Every structure is written in structure tokens, then in C-alpha cells.
Amino acid sequence: MCGIVGFVGRRNAAPVLLEGLRRLEYRGYDSAGLALLDGGAFTLVRRKGRVAALEDAARGKAGKVGIGHTRWATHGAPSERNAHPHIYGKFAVVHNGIIENYRALKKECEESGETFASDTDSEVIAHLLAKYDEGDFLDSVRHAVAGLRGSYALAILCEGRPDELIAARKGSPLIVGERDGEWYVASDIPALAGKGMKLCPLSDGEIAVLKRGGAAFFDIEGKRIEKEWAEYDTETSAPQLCGYPHFMRKEIDEIPASIAQTAAEFLKKPANQSLCEVLCHTEYVQIVACGTAYHSGLAAKCAIEALARIPAEACIASEYRYRDPVVSKSTLVVAVSQSGETADTLAAARLAKERGAYLIAVANVPHSSLTALADHVIPTAAGTEIGVAATKSYNAQLIALYLLALSLRAAKSGARDVSSSGLASQCERDGEDARLLETLRALPALCGEAIAASRKTKEWARRFCSAKSIYFIGRGCDHAAAVEGSLKLKEISYLPSEGYPAGELKHGTLALIGRDTPVVAVMTDRALAEKTMNSVHEAISRGADAYLVTSLSEYAERKEFAASILVPACERLFSPAVSVIPLQLLAYETALACGNDPDKPRNLAKSVTVE
Numbered sequence: 181m182c183g184i185v186g187f188v189g190r191r192n193a194a195p196v197l198l199e200g201l202r203r204l205e206y207r208g209y210d211s212a213g214l215a216l217l218d219g220g221a222f223t224l225v226r227r228k229g230r231v232a233a234l235e236d237a238a239r240g241k242a243g244k245v246g247i248g249h250t251r252w253a254t255h256g257a258p259s260e261r262n263a264h265p266h267i268y269g270k271f272a273v274v275h276n277g278i279i280e281n282y283r284a285l286k287k288e289c290e291e292s293g294e295t296f297a298s299d300t301d302s303e304v305i306a307h308l309l310a311k312y313d314e315g316d317f318l319d320s321v322r323h324a325v326a327g328l329r330g331s332y333a334l335a336i337l338c339e340g341r342p343d344e345l346i347a348a349r350k351g352s353p354l355i356v357g358e359r360d361g362e363w364y365v366a367s368d369i370p371a372l373a374g375k376g377m378k379l380c381p382l383s384d385g386e387i388a389v390l391k392r393g394g395a396a397f398f399d400i401e402g403k404r405i406e407k408e409w410a411e412y413d414t415e416t417s418a419p420q421l422c423g424y425p426h427f428m429r430k431e432i433d434e435i436p437a438s439i440a441q442t443a444a445e446f447l448k449k450p451a452n453q454s455l456c457e458v459l460c461h462t463e464y465v466q467i468v469a470c471g472t473a474y475h476s477g478l479a480a481k482c483a484i485e486a487l488a489r490i491p492a493e494a495c496i497a498s499e500y501r502y503r504d505p506v507v508s509k510s511t512l513v514v515a516v517s518q519s520g521e522t523a524d525t526l527a528a529a530r531l532a533k534e535r536g537a538y539l540i541a542v543a544n545v546p547h548s549s550l551t552a553l554a555d556h557v558i559p560t561a562a563g564t565e566i567g568v569a570a571t572k573s574y575n576a577q578l579i580a581l582y583l584l585a586l587s588l589r590a591a592k593s594g595a596r597d598v599s600s601s602g603l604a605s606q607c608e609r610d611g612e613d614a615r616l617l618e619t620l621r622a623l624p625a626l627c628g629e630a631i632a633a634s635r636k637t638k639e640w641a642r643r644f645c646s647a648k649s650i651y652f653i654g655r656g657c658d659h660a661a662a663v664e665g666s667l668k669l670k671e672i673s674y675l676p677s678e679g680y681p682a683g684e685l686k687h688g689t690l691a692l693i694g695r696d697t698p699v700v701a702v703m704t705d706r707a708l709a710e711k712t713m714n715s716v717h718e719a720i721s722r723g724a725d726a727y728l729v730t731s732l733s734e735y736a737e738r739k740e741f742a743a744s745i746l747v748p749a750c751e752r753l754f755s756p757a758v759s760v761i762p763l764q765l766l767a768y769e770t771a772l773a774c775g776n777d778p779d780k781p782r783n784l785a786k787s788v789t790v791e
């Protein structure tokens with residue numbers, strides 16, 4: 181969690197750090213701070229709240245070397261005293277991750293008379309740096325990190341070293357950047373975006389020493405290592421609102437382009453023989469992910485089982501490694517993550533690999549810890565997503581996973597080439613496959629129509645914002661869309677909400693449904709529609725107001741619904757990509773009706789790099 185930026189250059193560091201922090205605010209926004217070195221003592225500026233609050237306070241502060249941080253609180257409430265950087269003795273430090281043994285370390289320091297200024301786990305790192313300080317900055321860092329258990333990405337300054345910054349990483353991402361002889365460090369690539377920026381991601385256990393004259397890399401033993409630099413194709417500027425009131429609204433409008441691009445990238449990839457072999461021998465698919473990405477796994481499970489007839493399971497990544505999962509060489513594990521940095525997803529993916537599974541990453545950030553770990557990467561091409569509540573990345577994940585389902589189907593039916601061209605020729609041979617691929621190709625247009633059809637959600641939102649709780653129900657693939665709709669709503673409106681398989685309502689949740697409780701049914705599968713209607717009627721009989729999102733025109737006008745939205749019809753297995761759109765817009769409109777900022781919901785962060 182949290183965002184880190186550091187700078188060693190010829191200009192004043194504060195504007196560079198603030199620009200980086202603004203770009204990283206999706207990482208956390210409880211509080212922010214920076215420390216600058218200008219020859220003498222540190223200049224420390226910290227503020228509770230957003231980066232904007234820090235900007236005013238940091239204006240005009242001098243120092244050509246600096247570190248900055250935007251925080252998502254884990255240890256210690258959001259406050260100025262808990263904001264990073266933390267300073268002790270000659271050292272200032274910003275930290276991402278969690279120091280699991282901080283209590284024991286802190287106790288030791290306190291027993292030797294040191295006092296702590298914050299409630300964070302991170303401050304102990306500054307104390308350790310002081311403890312091991314014998315005049316060699318790199319040695320102090322090496323010894324300090326050797327005593328840490330848990331995960332860290334660190335950027336550290338030392339008083340008396342006004343042109344030097346040290347960065348270290350274990351378990352939390354950190355990237356070094358260079359442009360025009362100035363040096364940068366950041367927790368995420370978006371902070372370093374821009375033309376001509378060369379990037380060098382640190383691996384676990386590596387330390388970077390950045391000085392005005394150059395960068396050097398070391399392992400934990402202090403041995404010099406050589407690293408490769410690459411000029412990444414990053415966006416030159418941070419995404420702009422372009423006239424939209426919020427990024428979330430803009431990102432919903434970007435769904436058609438995101439899925440079209442994702443499909444195009446998948447289909448232009450050349451054949452990959454080892455992947456083909458793996459798909460041919462896959463007997464079981466496990467999809468591991470968190471949050472919205474997990475919900476894309478629920479939809480994909482239905483598609484893989486129905487299309488390829490291979491057992492598939494969507495697994496909550498934070499539970500996966502504690503259940504001693506059954507994994508064999510014929511298990512295909514698919515880790516799905518927008519950021520590619522979610523700690524729980526990474527831990528599940530590592531375990532699966534250790535146990536012999538082939539690992540596919542479906543990731544939106546191209547150079548991430550997950551893509552580095554995976555045997556094969558299926559990129560989602562949604563572009564940078566700023567809204568904390570994921571929207572376009574979810575739809576892009578669905579398309580990537582549906583294409584994987586089609587590849588598994590092709591492999592299962594004997595195709596030895598399940599690359600895009602292989603898939604295409606397979607589809608030409610098999611009429612049903614051709615139809616499925618065409619349906620996928622039509623999805624961007626259908627999503628565009630669904631956005632246009634969702635204008636009524638503003639009216640729904642006016643009623644929903646005063647509800648005590650809201651329920652979403654669906655069967656089969658519609659269940660996957662329903663749970664995602666519910667998650668979106670609770671994330672940004674703060675209204676209690678649950679998504680349920682429609683048939684499960686009567687086994688408990690019905691007890692919570694009373695007069696005027698909104699119940700939203702998602703119904704796109706004609707074969708299951710009457711079954712879902714039974715659940716709708718059970719809810720209405722208890723006083724619920726029933727709302728409908730459907731592609732079945734004969735149900736859209738039914739009088740038992742308080743209101744309905746008709747989305748375009750598509751192949752039932754792929755329908756969540758379309759039917760989720762009114763639900764995303766409903767969440768957005770309800771957040772606004774509740775007076776909330778949909779882009780930065782309270783207590784949440786976009787990239788969760790702690791367990």
C-alpha cells in the first residue's frame with residue numbers, strides 16, 4: 181500500500197515529488213509527507229488528508245534531494261504524526277509494506293531509552309538505521325533491513341549526505357528511474373511516466389544507491405550487482421479528466437475501447453508452443469484473485485466449464501494458501517490482478533508455482549511483480565485506471581478470460597495451436613467456435629449500447645441513497661455480475677449491500693428484506709429467468725422494491741418491477757461484461773447522491789500490497 185517517490189537531481193525536489201505523489205494517490209490518501217535535504221538538516225512537511233493539503237505546505241521548500249509518501253494506514257490512525265517520512269537521528273525513511281516484527285524491535289529500542297514519535301511499524305526502521313550507523317550509509321541500510329521481517333519498499337535519506345538516496349526492496353515493488361542525469365525512485369511506474377525515462381525495477385533483496393553522479397546496485401551482502409535498464413513505453417502524462425467530473429465515470433465510458441484493445445492484443449500474439457502444450461494437458465483451472473478481479477474469476481469459471489468442459493474454480497487469493505490447495509502439474513493457475521501487485525494474489529500465485537502449477541497472469545499493469553512471476557502473461561489493455569473502484573479493468577479481465585476459455589476449448593478439441601491464429605483457424609473449422617469468437621468481437625459495441633441504456637440509474641440512485649441495505653441477485657453467470665454490482669455499490673456509496681445467488685436468498689438473507697428494501701435482479705439467461713423471478717417474488721412479498729437489469733425484453737416491462745434497464749442481448753456466458761455496466765453506473769450515481777467522492781472511497785486503496 182502507500183505510494184513512494186524519491187528524487188536526486190539538479191532541480192528543487194519538492195515539485196517533482198508532489199507531481200509523483202499526485203499520480204500515486206490511488207495507492208492511499210490518508211496522509212502525505214515529504215522530506216528534503218538542502219545541505220543542512222531535513223525539511224519535513226507532513227499533512228493529514230490528501231496530497232493537495234501537502235502541496236500548499238511544501239510550496240517554496242528547498243532541497244535537490246527528497247523522498248515523499250502518500251499513506252494508506254495499517255499501523256496507527258491517519259494523522260500527521262503517523263504520516264511518513266519518519267525521522268530518527270540522521271535518517272529519514274518512507275516505507276511501503278508491513279514490518280511484522282516491529283513490536284519486538286520497538287521494545288528493544290525503547291528499552292535502550294529511545295522514544296517513538298508515531299504509532300507506525302515503519303518508524304522502527306529509522307531507529308534501526310541509527311543503531312547501525314557507523315558512518316557508512318549503505319552499511320547502515322544493509323544491517324537495518326537484515327533485521328526486518330515482513331515486506332518493505334524503502335527510500336531513505338541521511339543528513340550529511342545531501343546528494344544521496346538509498347532505496348531497498350523486499351516484497352513491495354520499487355522502481356528506479358533515470359532521465360537527463362537525474363535519478364528517481366517510485367513504488368509504481370505511473371509516478372515515473374514520461375518520455376525518455378529509463379526504468380530499472382528492483383528485485384527482492386536489492387539495494388540502490390542513487391547519487392547525483394550515478395546509480396549503483398547492491399545485494400544484501402553489499403556485493404555490487406549489474407542491472408538492466410529499459411525505456412518503457414509509459415504514458416507521457418498522468419491520465420486527465422478530459423471534462424469528466426470523475427475518473428470512474430470516464431473509465432466506464434472507456435470500457436468498449438478497453439475490451440476491444442484487450443481482445444486485439446490477445447489475438448495478435450504469436451503462437452506459444454509451451455502454452456499450447458500446457459492448455460492441452462490442463463485438467464483443472466484455479467483462478468486466484470481479490471475483490472473485483474475475483475469476481476471476474478467467478479464469471480470465467482462459468483465460461484471455462486461450459487466451453488471447455490474442464491473443472492474450474494475461482495479462489496479468493498487471501499484464503500488460498502491457508503487451505504493447503506490441491507495443485508498438480510495438470511493444474512492451470514490463473515492469477516488475475518489489475519495492479520499485478522496485490523499481496524494476497526502474489527502469495528497465492530507463488531504457492532501455486534511452488535506446487536508445480538503453470539501460472540498465467542492476467543494483469544493490467546505490464547511490468548509488475550505478478551507479470552515477472554508468471555510463466556505466461558495475458559495483458560488486459562484497459563490503460564491506467566485511477567478510480568479506486570475498478571470498472572474498465574474488470575470488463576477487460578472478462579474478455580481476456582473468455583479468450584482463455586476459448587483457447588482451452590480449442591486445445592481440448594485437439595487443436596495443437598491455440599495461439600490467436602490457431603484459434604482463428606480452429607474457429608473457421610468449427611461453426612460454434614466461430615460464433616463464439618464473433619460474439620466476443622461484438623462485445624465492445626454491446627457495452628457501448630449498455631452505457632447509453634443506463635441513464636435511468638440516476639433516478640434509481642435517488643431512491644437507493646436513503647436505503648438501509650440493498651441486495652443484488654442473479655443465477656449462473658448473472659450471479660457473477662450481481663456480486664460485482666454489490667461490491668461497487670458498497671465500496672463507494674458506503675451502503676450495506678450483498679450480492680447473492682438468487683436461489684440462496686430464501687436460505688437466510690430473506691430475513692433482512694422488508695418494506696422498501698431495494699433488490700436488484702440481474703437476468704440475462706432465458707433458461708433461468710423464471711427461476712430468478714421466483715426469488716424476485718419472494719422478495720416482493722416481503723415488501724421489497726424490485727429492480728431489474730435484463731437483456732430479455734419480455735421481462736423489462738413487467739409490472740412487478742419498480743424500474744428496469746434493458747441491456748443488449750449477447751451470448752449468455754459473456755453477458756456479465758454487458759450487464760455489469762448499469763450496476764457500475766448505479767454505484768457511481770448512488771455515491772454522488774450520497775455526497776461521496778466516487779474516485780477515492782474512504783478506507784480503501786487501489787493497490788493493496790499488504791496481506
Ligand code: G6P
Binds near residue numbers: 470471517
Ligand atoms: C483493492 C481494490 C479493488 C481491487 C482489489 C484487487 O481492494 O480496491 O478495486 O479489485 O484490490 O486488486 P488487483 O489490483 O489485484 O486487481
